[in-house]
Amino acid sequence: MAKPSRPTTTTAKLAAKPTLKAEKPAARPRLTPATVQTTVDAISLAQALRDVETANARVIDLTRRLTTMSQEVLDLRAQLSRGAVGRAGDHGVARDLFEARAEIAALRLQLGN
Amino acid sequence: MAKPRVLHCITVYNGRAFVPRAISSALRMDQSVADIDVLILDDASPEPGWSEELKAFCEAEGALYYLTPRNLGIPRNVTLGLKTALECGYDYVTINNSDVIFPRNLVTGMIEALTKNDNVGSVTAWSNNVSIYSVPNEDPDLHLADQSVVDWVSEVADKTFGGTVLDIPAGISFCIMMPISAVRTVGFMDPVYGRGYCEETDWSLRSLEMGLRLCLAPGVFVYHQGRGSNLDAGLVSAGHTTVPENEAIIDMRYPLFRAQVEAFFQADVMTWHRGKLIHELMDIAAQRDGLQIDLGWLSTLSDDKVTLHAEPQGDSTLLKLSRLGFTQSYATPTVDASKAITNRFGDCRVSIDVHDACSLHEELALAYKVTPKDLSCGYPSRV
Numbered sequence: 284m285a286k287p288s289r290p291t292t293t294t295a296k297l298a299a300k301p302t303l304k305a306e307k308p309a310a311r312p313r314l315t316p317a318t319v320q321t322t323v324d325a326i327s328l329a330q331a332l333r334d335v336e337t338a339n340a341r342v343i344d345l346t347r348r349l350t351t352m353s354q355e356v357l358d359l360r361a362q363l364s365r366g367a368v369g370r371a372g373d374h375g376v377a378r379d380l381f382e383a384r385a386e387i388a389a390l391r392l393q394l395g396n
Numbered sequence: 397m398a399k400p401r402v403l404h405c406i407t408v409y410n411g412r413a414f415v416p417r418a419i420s421s422a423l424r425m426d427q428s429v430a431d432i433d434v435l436i437l438d439d440a441s442p443e444p445g446w447s448e449e450l451k452a453f454c455e456a457e458g459a460l461y462y463l464t465p466r467n468l469g470i471p472r473n474v475t476l477g478l479k480t481a482l483e484c485g486y487d488y489v490t491i492n493n494s495d496v497i498f499p500r501n502l503v504t505g506m507i508e509a510l511t512k513n514d515n516v517g518s519v520t521a522w523s524n525n526v527s528i529y530s531v532p533n534e535d536p537d538l539h540l541a542d543q544s545v546v547d548w549v550s551e552v553a554d555k556t557f558g559g560t561v562l563d564i565p566a567g568i569s570f571c572i573m574m575p576i577s578a579v580r581t582v583g584f585m586d587p588v589y590g591r592g593y594c595e596e597t598d599w600s601l602r603s604l605e606m607g608l609r610l611c612l613a614p615g616v617f618v619y620h621q622g623r624g625s626n627l628d629a630g631l632v633s634a635g636h637t638t639v640p641e642n643e644a645i646i647d648m649r650y651p652l653f654r655a656q657v658e659a660f661f662q663a664d665v666m667t668w669h670r671g672k673l674i675h676e677l678m679d680i681a682a683q684r685d686g687l688q689i690d691l692g693w694l695s696t697l698s699d700d701k702v703t704l705h706a707e708p709q710g711d712s713t714l715l716k717l718s719r720l721g722f723t724q725s726y727a728t729p730t731v732d733a734s735k736a737i738t739n740r741f742g743d744c745r746v747s748i749d750v751h752d753a754c755s756l757h758e759e760l761a762l763a764y765k766v767t768p769k770d771l772s773c774g775y776p777s778r779v
Contacts, residue, residue, distance in 0.1 A: 314403075314433055314460050314484055323437075323462040326479050334472065334587050341588070 400487035402432045402503055402573075405477030407470060408450065408494045410443045414621060415450065419459050421498040421543055429504040430488070434459040437477055440467040470592030471585035474569065478579050486576055491596075493570040495621035496523075497543055499550030505558065505616035506573040512559040517578040517608025518600065519561060521571040522553060522673075525620040528657070529564060529612050531670050531722070539721035540619040549677065549720075550617040556676045561611035562665060565656045567603075569596035571618045581606055594642035601650045614669050674724045678702055678717045679740070685719075687744040689737070689760060691768075692751025693778040704741070706733060708754045734759035751777045 314322060404422055408415050415436075422434045436459050441447050447463055454461035464473065474491050481489035488507065492498075499505075502521065509519045520526060524536040533540060540546060582603040589595040600610050646653060681702045688698040695705035697718055705716040713733040717724040728736040733756055748768035750757045757768050 314435065314480070316455060316460060319435070319460045319462050322484070323476060323480055324465075326483055327464065327468075327476055330472070330475060330479055330584070338587070 399427075400430045400507065401485070402430045402488045402490065402507075403477065403481040403484070403486040404432050404434045404490045404492065404503070405474075405481070406434065406436050406492045406494050407473050407477070408436055408438045408441060409467075409470075410441045410446060411494050412443060412446050412449070415494045416453055417541075418492070418494045418496050418498070419454065419457060421496075421546070422492075423457055423459060424500060424543075425498055425502050426500050426504050429507055432503055433486075435477065435480065436461045437473050438463045439469070439473045440464050442467075469587070469590055471589045471595040472587050474595065475584035475587075478574070478584050482576055482579050488573055488575055489579060490571065490573040491569045492572075493620065496571060497541065497546045497619040498571070499546045499617060501547075501550050501554055502571070502616050502618065503573075505550070505554055506613055508559045509561050509611065509613035509615060510573065510575055513561045513609070513611065515607065515609050516561060516575075516611050517582065517603040517606075518567045518572050518574045519611045519613040520564065520567045520569075521573075521616045521618040522612060522614050523570065523618045523620040526568050526570060526612075526618075527566075528661070529562075529568070529666055531617070531673060533721040534718075534723065535721050536619065537621060541621065545720060546617065546619045552676050552680055553617045553673055554615045556673055557614035557669070559615060561609075561613055562669065564610050564612045565600075565653070565660045566597045567600040567610050569599075570620050572596065578603060578608055582608070588645060589642050590639075592642075593639040594646050597646055597653070598649065601646075601653060614673070617673075671724070674722050677722055678719060678724055681719045682741050682744045687741050687746045689746060689748045690751065691748065691754060691757045691760075692772070693776070694751055696749070701747075704737065706737070706756055708752075708756065713756065730756075734763060738763045 404425075406415075406418055406422060419434065419436060422432075425432055436450065436454050438447055438450055438461065440463065441450070451461045451463065453459075462476075464476070468476070477491055478489055488503075488510070490503070490506070506519050506521065510516050520529070522529065522531060524531055524533045524540055540549070582599060584599075585595040586598050589598065604610055682704075686701040688701045688703050690696065690703055690705045693707055695703065695707075695716070697703050702717055702719045705718070707714045707716070708730060709727075711730055712727045713730045714725060714727050715733070715736070737760065746760075746764040746766055748757060748760055748764070748766055749771050750768045751771050751773075753772055761768050
């Protein structure tokens with residue numbers, strides 16, 4: 284599998300605890316009708332960039348987990364079909380034994396003992 | 397000491413029919429305890445001409461208006477509110493639907509709930525429509541969609557429960573307040589919830605994992621039309637109440653959540669609180685507006701008084717109180733019914749309507765010194 288080219292896409296980064304507590308953004312001016320559009324636009328853009336980065340990391344993480352789990356499903360299916368074949372064989376032996384015992388019982392009846 | 401600052405965010409997507417009402421009610425909220433900025437976050441409403449109309453309305457009324465350049469969906473639009481509050485130095489942020497009417501005491505009540513109790517990460521307002529915590533009302537859109545009614549119900553709620561909180565399994569962002577420290581700790585809404593639903597449950601459960609309490613503030617009451625904004629946003633279709641794929645994420649991330657909700661149900665803390673609020677509403681309304689006692693099996697509701705419908709059922713009498721769509725029912729032994737009514741509503745202005753003659757009407761007529769109005773038909777009013 285191709286290694287992710289950006290460090291932010293690693294699982295370790297994704298699982299890292301949020302660091303919001305340490306974040307201290309520079310104080311923005313008080314919202315006014317005149318400044319609200321530009322102020323919130325800037326906040327929105329910054330967050331959108333983070334969202335995109337996280338979304339990319341999530342896609343890569345989910346793809347990795349999906350492919351791993353798909354492989355596991357295939358392996359388990361193969362094991363299951365091998366088991367089913369084995370059980371079918373066992374079932375055949377048991378049926379043979381049952382039929383042999385029935386034949387012996389019938390012969391005994393015929394011989395009167 | 398400077399008052400704390402609150403950013404009161406209302407997320408909007410279309411909703412021409414109800415959004416102006418929500419904004420007007422937000423702008424008249426009591427600012428004695430905190431300075432409130434009302435921020436409208438218009439998520440690129442597609443209804444032709446609506447965004448321009450809304451912007452003009454906000455400018456005229458004094459609300460801050462922000463239009464997203466493209467539709468973000470509820471979780472990211474809410475995040476915008478949280479992040480703006482965080483970066484612009486607010487002390488509290490509230491996230492609100494637009495199909496609501498806020499009471500005058502909303503912010504004072506929410507801040508009181510947050511400051512009087514330890515370690516609260518969010519408080520959700522009480523409402524006729526706030527998921528499993530709702531106060532039942534027979535027809536909220538008919539009875540409660542009125543500013544003066546919402547103010548009054550919330551005042552009574554404040555007198556009854558002011559400053560107290562109830563720990564709940566998840567917050568509801570139809571009207572929720574967070575201290576900015578909680579936003580800093582817990583973070584923002586997860587965009588994995590797409591156009592929305594369950595994002596506030598996720599935020600709530602993250603905050604709980606970080607040791608913060610999730611609370612309901614029974615001292616503030618908000619009218620919530622409900623599903624108006626979600627239907628407008630195309631979030632849920634008519635006949636559906638949730639987004640199954642988002643619930644699946646919650647189930648996967650928080651496998652214990654449904655059991656926690658079930659435990660909350662079993663603890664049955666809401667029943668007492670609902671009953672207490674409705675009891676107080678009936679008592680205060682009866683004192684203020686008067687009481688119409690309706691005796692018999694078929695009742696007619698008064699438009700302007702508390703209706704007390706007394707229905708004899710042999711040894712016991714069912715008393716059903718109704719006002720503004722709220723109801724309270726309880727049975728009392730028939731021999732004590734008159735006493736039970738006069739003990740509780742002794743001082744009220746009373747009128748008595750008799751639909752079916754029974755011993756009660758004479759006792760009550762005597763106790764209240766009024767002449768009952770005979771509305772009986774001469775035979776039992778019901779089959």
